[in-house]
Amino acid sequence: MSKIAVFVGSVRSDRNGIFVARWIETKLKERNHDVFFIDPMELQLPLLDRMYKEMRDPEPKYQKLHEMIKNSDGYIPVTPEYNHTTSAALKNTLDYCLDEYFFKPSAIISYSAGVFGGINAAQHLRQIFAELGAPSIPSSFQIPKVQEVFDKGGNLLDEEYNKRIKRFLDEFDWYVEAFKNQRVKGTPY
Numbered sequence: 494m495s496k497i498a499v500f501v502g503s504v505r506s507d508r509n510g511i512f513v514a515r516w517i518e519t520k521l522k523e524r525n526h527d528v529f530f531i532d533p534m535e536l537q538l539p540l541l542d543r544m545y546k547e548m549r550d551p552e553p554k555y556q557k558l559h560e561m562i563k564n565s566d567g568y569i570p571v572t573p574e575y576n577h578t579t580s581a582a583l584k585n586t587l588d589y590c591l592d593e594y595f596f597k598p599s600a601i602i603s604y605s606a607g608v609f610g611g612i613n614a615a616q617h618l619r620q621i622f623a624e625l626g627a628p629s630i631p632s633s634f635q636i637p638k639v640q641e642v643f644d645k646g647g648n649l650l651d652e653e654y655n656k657r658i659k660r661f662l663d664e665f666d667w668y669v670e671a672f673k674n675q676r677v678k679g680t681p682y
């Protein structure tokens with residue numbers, strides 16, 4: 494059992510991403526993980542002024558964000574594709590912290606209205622997570638035509654996804670365990 498942070502990448506009022514993120518949360522809980530569900534809309538995160546470490550007297554929502562990121566063993570960003578990259582909302586959420594991510598793996602899930610499932614956003618996120626010190630696992634998980642994969646109540650319509658996600662999360666779990674075991678021995682900084 495590990496602690497996994499799931500990042501919701503959209504703050505649009507009609508966001509499809511919330512369905513993807515809630516589905517992933519369920520899948521992680523089925524594997525007995527504790528999930529930190531990081532939703533910038535729920536947290537009402539403004540555009541970044543100060544990073545957490547620069548705040549003198551952080552408001553509770555920033556403390557919560559910091560604790561969730563710091564206490565996680567791994568990260569799953571759920572990103573939409575906006576103009577061939579990730580969303581400003583996700584990047585903004587990630588930027589509040591830095592050291593908190595170090596030496597933990599990430600697994601990127603992307604989705605889009607089009608047929609490529611947000612692969613451009615996923616590729617850019619790999620670079621971002623490398624810089625955050627939370628390298629992404631080799632596989633990424635794409636959801637094309639997301640509006641056809643979940644109904645308006647957030648129910649999964651395509652059972653194939655339950656099979657596909659198992660392999661992806663098996664891979665992620667392996668890296669989470671490997672990094673966790675190595676962190677016990679110490680980290681370079």
Ligand SMILES: Cc1cc2nc3c(=O)[nH]c(=O)nc-3n(C[C@H](O)[C@H](O)[C@H](O)COP(=O)(O)O)c2cc1C
Pocket residue numbers: 502503504505507508509510511573574575576577578604605606607608609610611639
């Ligand atoms: C600003 C903006 C840019 C978009 N750019 C792309 C794009 O480059 N490729 C794509 O396949 N879909 C694009 N879309 C469609 C989104 O993939 C689709 O609206 C998706 O549901 C967005 O995620 P969300 O509903 O969680 O916000 C774009 C949507 C928006 C709002």
